Amino acid sequence: MNPYLAGVLLGLVVLSANMISGRGLGASGAVKSAIVTTVDAVAPAHTESSEYYVMAKGTHGNPLNNWLVYQVLGVLVGAFLSGVLARRLTWKVEHSPKITSKTRLVFALAGGVLFGFGSQLGRGCTSGAALSGMAVFSLGGFITMAAIFGTAFALAYFFRKLWI
Amino acid sequence: MAPFVVYDIISENTNLLLAFFIGIGFGFILEQAGFSSSRKLAGVFYGYDAVVLKVFFTAAIVGMLGLLFFSLFGWVDMSVIYVNETYLYSAIVGGVIMGAGFIMGGYCPGTSFCAATIGKIDAIVFIGGMFLGVFIFGEGYPLWKNLYMAEYMGFPKISEFFGINEGIFVLLAIVAAVLMFWGAEWAEKKFPREEY
Numbered sequence: 001m002n003p004y005l006a007g008v009l010l011g012l013v014v015l016s017a018n019m020i021s022g023r024g025l026g027a028s029g030a031v032k033s034a035i036v037t038t039v040d041a042v043a044p045a046h047t048e049s050s051e052y053y054v055m056a057k058g059t060h061g062n063p064l065n066n067w068l069v070y071q072v073l074g075v076l077v078g079a080f081l082s083g084v085l086a087r088r089l090t091w092k093v094e095h096s097p098k099i100t101s102k103t104r105l106v107f108a109l110a111g112g113v114l115f116g117f118g119s120q121l122g123r124g125c126t127s128g129a130a131l132s133g134m135a136v137f138s139l140g141g142f143i144t145m146a147a148i149f150g151t152a153f154a155l156a157y158f159f160r161k162l163w164i
Numbered sequence: 165m166a167p168f169v170v171y172d173i174i175s176e177n178t179n180l181l182l183a184f185f186i187g188i189g190f191g192f193i194l195e196q197a198g199f200s201s202s203r204k205l206a207g208v209f210y211g212y213d214a215v216v217l218k219v220f221f222t223a224a225i226v227g228m229l230g231l232l233f234f235s236l237f238g239w240v241d242m243s244v245i246y247v248n249e250t251y252l253y254s255a256i257v258g259g260v261i262m263g264a265g266f267i268m269g270g271y272c273p274g275t276s277f278c279a280a281t282i283g284k285i286d287a288i289v290f291i292g293g294m295f296l297g298v299f300i301f302g303e304g305y306p307l308w309k310n311l312y313m314a315e316y317m318g319f320p321k322i323s324e325f326f327g328i329n330e331g332i333f334v335l336l337a338i339v340a341a342v343l344m345f346w347g348a349e350w351a352e353k354k355f356p357r358e359e360y
Contacts, residue, residue, distance in 0.1 A: 003218035004345075006197035010219060011226020013189045018231060019239075020174070020182050022167030023246040025190055027273035028294070035298045052305035067183045074187020075274065076281050081188070082195035083282035091283045094202055094270075096360075108202075108286040111269015112276070112293020113300070114261050119273060120301035121312060122258020124248065126272035127190075129255075131220065133248040135227025137321040137330060140250030147259020152267040156209035159267050163206040164357070 014135045021067060024132020028119035030072035033060040068128075098161050107162055122147075166240040191278055200279040202270025202286060203360040209267060211355035214348030221341040228334050252315035269293065 017025055036056045040047045047053035063069045083089050095104035119125040122144050124133065130148060133141015165171045169179040197219050198204045207213025234240040266272055269290045271279060276294070279287030301308070323333040 001193075001196040001198075003197060003215045004222050006193055007219040007222020008226050010190070010193050010197075010223035011230065013186060013193065014223060014227040015230040015234075016189075017183075017186050018227070018245055019166040019234070020168050020186070021179050022170050022244055024227075024248075025186070025274075027277060028298070031273065031291075031294055031298050035295060035302060039299070039302065050302070050305065051309070052302050056302070065180075067180060070180045070183040071187035071190070072277060074184040074189075075191035075194070075277050076187075077184075078188035078191030078193075079195040079200060079278035080191075080281040082192045082278075083200065086196070088195075088200065088282050091285060093285045095286070096203065104286055105289045107268045108270065108289040109293040109296075111265040111267075111271070112290035113297040114265030114293075115269060115271075115273060115290075116265075116294035116297020116299075117301050118258045118261030118263075118265055118297075119294075120258070120298055121254050121308065122262060123251070123254065125262060125274070126220075126266075127274045129248060129258075131224055131227070134224040135231060136245055136247045137228065137323055137333070138248035138250065139317070139320040139322045139325050140248050140252075140255045142322050143250070143252070143255045144259040144262075147256050148263040148266060148272075151260045151263025152209050153263075155264055155267045160210065162268070163203055163270070163360075164210050164212070 010131075011135075014132060017071075017132075018135065023067065024128060024135060025071065026068045026124060026128035026132065027072060027075070028116065028125040029060060029068040029128055030063075030066070031116065032056060032120065033063045033066050033069050036060050037063050096161065096163055098164075104162070107159075165238075166234070167244060170241070170244045190274070191281075194275060194278045195282065199275040200282050200284065200287075201360075202279065202284070205272075205275060206267065206270050207357075207360070208348075211351035212357040212360070214352055217348050218345060221344060225334070225338055225341055228337065232330055232334060247319045247321065249319050250317040251313065252317055254312050254314065257311060265297075 093101040130145035208216040276287045276290045
């Protein structure tokens with residue numbers, strides 16, 4: 001799909017989320033909901049004694065009642081449908097020919113840990129803090145966006161073998 | 165008047181159902197734009213493929229412009245729309261850590277979900293890492309609580325911060341985006357890659 005057309009359509013999705021539900025899109029919040037629910041199920045006494053989990057249970061506690069969880073389930077379905085239509089369904093480790101699959105997976109894991117951690121500290125990821133925050137003129141959204149893209153640009157040279 | 169759920173035009177349950185359909189649109193568009201490929205996403209940082217920049221900034225501007233017009237038309241009550249709060253230090257440090265995760269892992273959370281559904285094993289591993297990262301944040305919370313809560317600024321809008329009207333801000337954002345798109349098209353010609 002033409003990237004500018006995809007951008008307009010994605011903007012309309014952000015707009016409809018705000019018009020319908022009064023909020024933006026997200027992704028990392030669903031992970032938070034899953035973690036908080038799991039920890040609470042396994043060790044309820046532990047969550048009760050943790051300031052963070054008590055706070056998180058208030059906003060992300062019940063996944064069956066969480067807007068973002070339903071939205072992320074939709075993302076999985078929508079992306080899968082698109083992949084079927086474009087005939088892109090295939091098991092694959094995507095990496096530069098300069099590195100092995102194993103190296104790629106090690107860095108994917110490390111990147112995931114950092115992104116998961118950073119999304120909690122930054123109160124949202126590229127979707128929730130940056131994109132949706134920018135759509136509602138949030139100063140924090142613009143700052144987080146600049147920090148994400150600025151850092152990735154600044155570090156690109158050091159990780160070039162992973163990609164080019 | 166929007167937001168529909170706040171004005172009781174739709175019920176809470178309908179709102180959750182619509183969240184699912186909004187997600188379908190979100191995931192479908194990301195995948196169609198090619199965001200299920202980490203090497204395509206990472207392309208923006210090396211110039212060979214700037215699809216991330218084009219999609220991201222076009223979407224942000226359409227969102228901003230849409231909400232601005234709809235509020236001027238009186239279709240949406242902006243006072244009840246969620247505006248992300250700003251904690252200055254955690255917004256910066258969180259963003260820096262996410263940026264490092266982006267260049268190492270090749271995905272962000274939303275795009276990793278898309279890539280995982282079409283069978284990218286690196287995306288599934290990234291998601292596993294994300295769960296671990298969120299868990300580490302939760303377990304070690306007392307260690308970073310001060311940073312997490314520091315420099316609370318409330319819910320400032322960037323236009324208020326610069327002391328300009330929202331319309332003028334969007335206009336400046338559009339000019340900036342057009343310049344970036346021009347740079348992106350130039351970079352893609354300057355640093356081409358045949359296959360990735």
